[in-house]
Amino acid sequence: MIEYRPLRVALLGAGSVGAQVARLLLENKAELAARVGAELELVGIAVRNLDSKRADGVPAELLTTDAESLILGADIVIEVMGGLEPARTYILQALNSGADVVTANKALLATHGTELFDTAEQVGAQLYFEAAVAAAIPIIRPLRESLAGDTVTRIMGIVNGSTNYILDRMDSAGLTLEQAMAEATELGYLEADPTLDIEGIDASQKAAILASLAFHTEVPLDKVYREGITKITAEQMIAAKRDGYVIKLLAICERIAANEDHEDGVSVRVYPALIPREHPLGAVRGAFNAVFVEAVAAGSLMFYGAGAGGVQTASAILGDLVSAAKRHVAGGPGLADSVHANLPVLPIDAVNTRYQITLETSDAPGVLAKVASIVADGGVSIETVEQNADDKDTATIEIGTHEATDAALTAVVNHLAASEVVESIISVLRVEGI
Ligand code: NDP
Ligand code: HSE
Numbered sequence: 001m002i003e004y005r006p007l008r009v010a011l012l013g014a015g016s017v018g019a020q021v022a023r024l025l026l027e028n029k030a031e032l033a034a035r036v037g038a039e040l041e042l043v044g045i046a047v048r049n050l051d052s053k054r055a056d057g058v059p060a061e062l063l064t065t066d067a068e069s070l071i072l073g074a075d076i077v078i079e080v081m082g083g084l085e086p087a088r089t090y091i092l093q094a095l096n097s098g099a100d101v102v103t104a105n106k107a108l109l110a111t112h113g114t115e116l117f118d119t120a121e122q123v124g125a126q127l128y129f130e131a132a133v134a135a136a137i138p139i140i141r142p143l144r145e146s147l148a149g150d151t152v153t154r155i156m157g158i159v160n161g162s163t164n165y166i167l168d169r170m171d172s173a174g175l176t177l178e179q180a181m182a183e184a185t186e187l188g189y190l191e192a193d194p195t196l197d198i199e200g201i202d203a204s205q206k207a208a209i210l211a212s213l214a215f216h217t218e219v220p221l222d223k224v225y226r227e228g229i230t231k232i233t234a235e236q237m238i239a240a241k242r243d244g245y246v247i248k249l250l251a252i253c254e255r256i257a258a259n260e261d262h263e264d265g266v267s268v269r270v271y272p273a274l275i276p277r278e279h280p281l282g283a284v285r286g287a288f289n290a291v292f293v294e295a296v297a298a299g300s301l302m303f304y305g306a307g308a309g310g311v312q313t314a315s316a317i318l319g320d321l322v323s324a325a326k327r328h329v330a331g332g333p334g335l336a337d338s339v340h341a342n343l344p345v346l347p348i349d350a351v352n353t354r355y356q357i358t359l360e361t362s363d364a365p366g367v368l369a370k371v372a373s374i375v376a377d378g379g380v381s382i383e384t385v386e387q388n389a390d391d392k393d394t395a396t397i398e399i400g401t402h403e404a405t406d407a408a409l410t411a412v413v414n415h416l417a418a419s420e421v422v423e424s425i426i427s428v429l430r431v432e433g434i
Helices: 016-027 029-036 067-072 087-096 106-123 140-146 161-173 177-186 201-215 234-242 310-330 367-377 406-418
Strands: 007-012 040-046 076-079 100-103 152-158 245-256 265-276 288-295 299-306 352-362 382-388 394-401 422-431
Touching: 007 016, 007 067, 007 087, 007 310, 016 029, 016 040, 016 310, 029 040, 029 310, 040 067, 067 087, 076 087, 076 310, 087 100, 087 106, 100 106, 100 310, 106 201, 140 201, 152 201, 161 177, 161 234, 161 245, 161 288, 201 245, 201 265, 234 245, 234 422, 352 367, 352 406, 367 382, 367 394, 367 406, 394 422, 406 422
Parallel strands: 007 040, 007 076, 076 100, 265 422
Antiparallel strands: 152 245, 152 288, 245 265, 288 299, 352 394, 352 422, 382 394
């Protein structure tokens, strides 16, 4: 039964996501009203250019370039403009005017999240952002609510669809990075600025958001260690496949226990890594996303689905809209996130990982022993070693290490590179998921 007054919804943006939000909101108006207990009235849609061609389902009479007036009269503001400004200013205006806000803007949350959440808390408004990480996949709400009574220890995710598509095409079709990128561009998978995807920036923004929720800790973007996929070669892909691995761009957030070098902390990092082909993340193909969560009581959980796309992202936005609207109807303060743990975000040096190192060496007596002694002198233990002498002067040596700190492993690689028996370092990749 609908007894509450209609709720005024302002939409900022009518691009790939916004147009689908408008369409679904209008098409499903009666059903949404029944679920919420109040009509959701789309009062206007702010855009940059009134003359741009719009997708079907965006009523021309609702379009405006006056975002500020739209925000002032709204109960709930949906921000799907993207970018830092004016999105930040508009969200602050909305919160300060008492409106709840739904946003898909991971770049903004990863950069100005603290300011936005603090403002929301001060004014008693809510900020919802399910669509900001992995689009249609419910991952924010599970971390904020379902796992709120558990202790999350680790998150390992494929949270950038376009780079997963590129790496998958290199793996499955033998394409070079350039060929796979050209395909991803053609399909419209890459951001307007593709460096956001291929340099791991988009993934590191999402990792910062996930880590701050999972560990109740503020995670500034500049504390997220980041390597992109631009140095991944077709040869590394072939070698990975031969060894039973696949290369994936991983976002990893984990708790790290104190030792003699540091206190309890967290690590948040993004890099391409080898994972066993049979690992659940190894099976994530094409532009799909997946997030693997480990918690003390729940054990291992996997969340999988579409990590991008206008209508898929709109699904997450509408879920948040319904939550925000129900809060208006029911009253009460709603959710507040906490950063009470305030754990330090540790540098990459403190992380324990494994390396797979491939070297080209001179092919002479004692070379393998020399290489092994450099690794051992660095305090790193070798797990596997394989040597191939392809021509008469040089050999290829592939070393798989046991777990060691990233600092120790990096130092070993530097010593190997400086050794007179090493002609070149062909490949260095971390190994995860073992
Ligand atoms: P688009 O570029 O397709 O759309 C942006 C919209 O915002 C356009 O309608 C544009 O107006 C409007 N806009 C931009 N700047 C202003 C401004 N200053 N004032 C008023 N309107 C403005 O972006 P997307 O729909 O792809 O993405 C929106 C958000 O969703 C981003 O934060 C993105 O990161 C996030 N997201 C997107 C996903 C996707 O698959 N696309 C997936 C997950 C999250 P006009 O049309 O007139 O130019
Ligand atoms: N560029 C992003 C991706 C879009 O490839 O996953 C969704 O956030």
